Amino acid sequence: MKFRTFAAFVGPSLLLMMIFIAAPLVSVLWQSFHLTQNVFETVETERCTPGFPNAVCETITVDRPVLDENGEIQTVTSFVGWQSYSRVLDPDALGAAISSGDWWSILNIDFWGALRFTLTFTLVTLPLVIGVGLLIAITVNNAVKTIRGPAIFISLLPFIITPVIGALSIRWLFVGDGILTALMESWSGQDIAMFAQGWTIELLMMFYRVWHVAPFAFVIFYAGLQTVNMDTLESAIIDGASRFERLRYVIVPHLMPLIVFIALIHLMDSYRVFEEVIGFRSEAHRISLQWLTFDYLTPDDSGNRSVSRASASSMLTMVGIVILLVPLLRRTWRDHKGS
Amino acid sequence: MSSIPRAMQQPLGLKFASYGFLAFWCLIAAFPIFWVAVMSVKTPVDAFASSPLDVVFGPRTLGNGDGMSVFSILLLLTLLVLTYRVGARHLGKWVEQFSPPGLVIIGWIIGSIIFAIGAAFLMFGIYPFVVDLIDPILGPLGRPVLGLTTEHYQAVWVDNEFYTNFLNSMLVTAGVVTISLTVGTLAGYGLARSGSNLAFWLLIMALIFRALPHSVLVTGYLPAFINSAEFLEPILGESAPTLYGQPWAVIVVLVSINQPFTIWMLRSFFQNIPSELDEAARVDGCSHFGAFRRVIMPVMWPGVITTGLFSFLLAYNDYLVTALLLDQQNQTMVPAITGYFNRETTTTDQVEAVAAAVSIIAPLFLLVMVFQRQIVSGLTAGAVKG
Known part of the structure; x- marks a missing residue:
């Protein structure tokens, strides 16, 4: 294929990606070093109250925003260096926490808490998704043909459901005296509140993620299982391999490329964990990196968005x-x- | 069973464990969704009752005079099974039978819409009518035993005008699917047929773009979109639009975010189409575009349908981009639901939020029913070969 034809085919897609993915990255980099603020002027006014x-x-000084000729508030954008970064990372509080030896207080700083949660979340769910997905694939493959169709249909539901709604639907089972909380209370005889402390919410969020992604792993492993070489499997039996050894030495190596593929996709997706924070409304206890940016971008009470800190x-x-991704x-x- | 060699046959215990796990998984997979659907048709007291039996049977909902008889439950179950069978087994065949060659995708779209409208008509139009007609005749079988009310759906769709959010969602989703498939098929075909280094690097770049958190990109758009009228003015003159809050701007953003995934997936589909096909067309004197249009387009629909499904899911399920880039007037369904739980003060509000959530996932339910095979084959074709 000649370069010109190739360019004509790929051009529109490449243009979109350049304008809407690459260019925003550059602009985010620029924004992160600049700060846009309203221009204020200090004026002296005389305020009088009726008296006899x-x-x-009395003469007082007030700060008020400067208006331009259209009556809108003037803004000025200036280079601020690493200021936005240091406000996000908060090195002073970090240093204080380290020097006092109180490591847990680091997690009270938004960014470090979010980083801790995001990484734990990613690394804990990864093996669970692969394990559960593989287990479902093997059991579905093991079942008789007539129940495979309905089983796949039911298994796909958690995968296609809107993430925010999926998180909400699990939340509603546990919130307050939801039926599952009530069930656990009747088992343990204690009063349980799943949404009162961070670690229970974190467990539910991880459970939700495995519930949501395991079907994806399942479908891919299931397809991989259809192409396992029967001859290799038979010769393994002749050589006296047990069921577990056949799984360990024949089936898992056959599925290895797929396991790597799923691990990669899951790494990317769970690193940007976000919908769980919205669905479980965990922002008071657990936040993720992507949610932190989202929060900076959401207008605060006075209608300002902290774009620089978000950047x-x-x-x-x-x-x-x-x-x-480097490795x-x-x-x-x-x-x-x-x- | 005879086809399995004796040595591979499994002991009873293992079989039992295997089926047991499968049943357990299906229970976990379906239960939250099933439960939410049950909650949405009860009065608040029943929906948040701590005894599961109260939630299922809804004594207080029944006490209010809203309920289903044994007959109507059986009728509903029959209708649901029938819908599933038609959607999962027959719809695909009918579409392929009745749509003219080359227009299969339009056939699918029309077929799915007719199916959705038909299902809605059956459930909301014919079914209540038949039940009202027959229940009084049946005596004990016609007496309500199961509490059920649709008042929350009425509150959500009619009183709170959720249909405007629904229409916005449909607009954004339809736009994203159409544009991202048009642009993506061209690029996917180009990448599949070119073995050059440039194509390799484009794919790697797309992979890195695929990994970027969406909030990073939205941070880049937001200030530009809010101020777009100012800096587009030199180009577009007085009519320069503010992109913030415009559905079509969100469509373009979602298409771009979705491009990396789309081109990877379509590329692996095109690689499965033998290149001898278009080479033959080229020998017969077609240009590259001619070969694409006349030879490749007729055979590429399975891949396009699958990729389209994933574009649909991305656009329909998106929360982050639509929540930040659209304003209150033209909000889509998923961000709109947060409006419910921000004012979730009374239990009625909570059940209305549940009803809104079920309304959002109902179309997805129909989607899996119809396209189950395409989703499975698409995921596997993309993953196993790519």
């Missing part, structure tokens, strides 16, 4: 995903050079 015999007057936290989030990219590069 003369009005009581700084975006850049830091991005650095994180690049670090996670993979190096491997691809080596494979490409080798081929």
Whole structure:
């Protein structure tokens, strides 16, 4: 295919990606070093209150926003260096926490707490998703043909359901005296509140994520199981391999590329955990990196969005995903050079 | 069973464990969704009762005079099974039978819409009518035994005008699916047929873009979108629009965010189409575009339908982009639901939020029913070969 034809085919898609993915990255980088503020002026005014015999007057200074000729508030954008980053990272509080030896208080700073949660969430759910997905795939593959269709249908439901709604539907089972909380209370005889402390919410969020993604892993493993080489399996039996050994030495190596694929996708997706925070309304206890940026971008009570801090936290989030992806990219590069 | 060699046959205990786990998983997978659907048709007291039996049978809902008889339950179950069978088994065949060649995708769209409207008509139009007609005749079988009320759905859809959010969702979703497939098929085909280094690097770049958190990108758009009227003015003149709050701007953003995934997926589909096909067309004197249009387009629909489904899910399920880039007037359904739980003060509000949530996932339910096979084959084709 000639370059011109290739460019014509790929052009529209590439243009969209450049304008709406690459360009925003550059602008986020720029925004993270700049700060846009309203221009204020200090004016002296005389304020009088009625009095007798003369009005009581005092001179006060007030700060008020400067208006331009259209009557809108003037803004000025200035270079602020690393200021937005330091407001996100909060090195003073970090230093104080480290020097006092109170490591847990680091997690009270929004960014570090969010980073801790995001990483724990990603790394804990990863093996669970792969394990549960593989288990479902093997059991569905093991079942008789007639129940496979309905089983796949039911299994797909958690995967396609809107994430916010999925999180909400699990929340409603536990919130207050929801039926599952009531059930646990009658078992344990204690009063249980699932949404009163951070770690129970965190467990529910992880449970939700595994529930939501395991079907995806299942479908892919299920397809992989259809192509397992029967001859290899039979020769393993002849050699006296037990069921577990056959799974360990024949089936899992066959599925290895798929396991890597799922691990990669899951790494990307769970690093940007966000909908769980909305659905479980955990923002008082647990927040994620992406939610932190979202929160900066949401207008506060006076209608301002802290774009600079959002940009700084975006850049830091991005650095994180690049670090996670570097080993993979190096491997691809080596494979490409080798081929 | 005879086809399985004796040595591979499983002992009873293992079989039992295997089926047991499968049943357990299906229970976990379906239960939250089933339970939410049950809650949405009860009065608040029943919906949040701590005894599960009260939630299922709804004594207080029944006490208010809203309920279903044994007959109507059986009728409803029959209708649901029938809908599932038609959707899962027959719809695909009918579409392929009746749609003219080359227009299969339009056939699918029309078929799905007719199916959805038909299902809605059956459930909300014919079913209550038949039940009202027959229940009084049946005596004990016609007496209500199960509490059920649709008042929360009425409150959500009619009083709170949820249909405007529904229409916005449909607009955004339809736009995203159409544009991202048009742009994506071209790029996917180009990438699949070009073995050059450039194509490789484009795919790697797309992979990195795929990994970016969406909030990073939205941080880039938001200030630009709010002030777009100012800096588009030199180009577009007085009529320069403010992009913030415009559904079509959100469509373009979602299409772009979705492009990396779309081109990866479509590329692996195109690689499965033998390149001898378009080479033959080229030998016969077609240009590349001619070959694409005449030879590839007729055979590419399975891949396009599957990729379209995933674009649909992305646009329909999105919360972050639509919540930040659209204002209150043209909000889509998923962010709109947070409005319910921000004012979730009374239990009635809570059940209305549940009803809104069920309204959002109902179309997805029909979608899996119809496209189950395409979703499975699409995921596997994309993953196993790519």
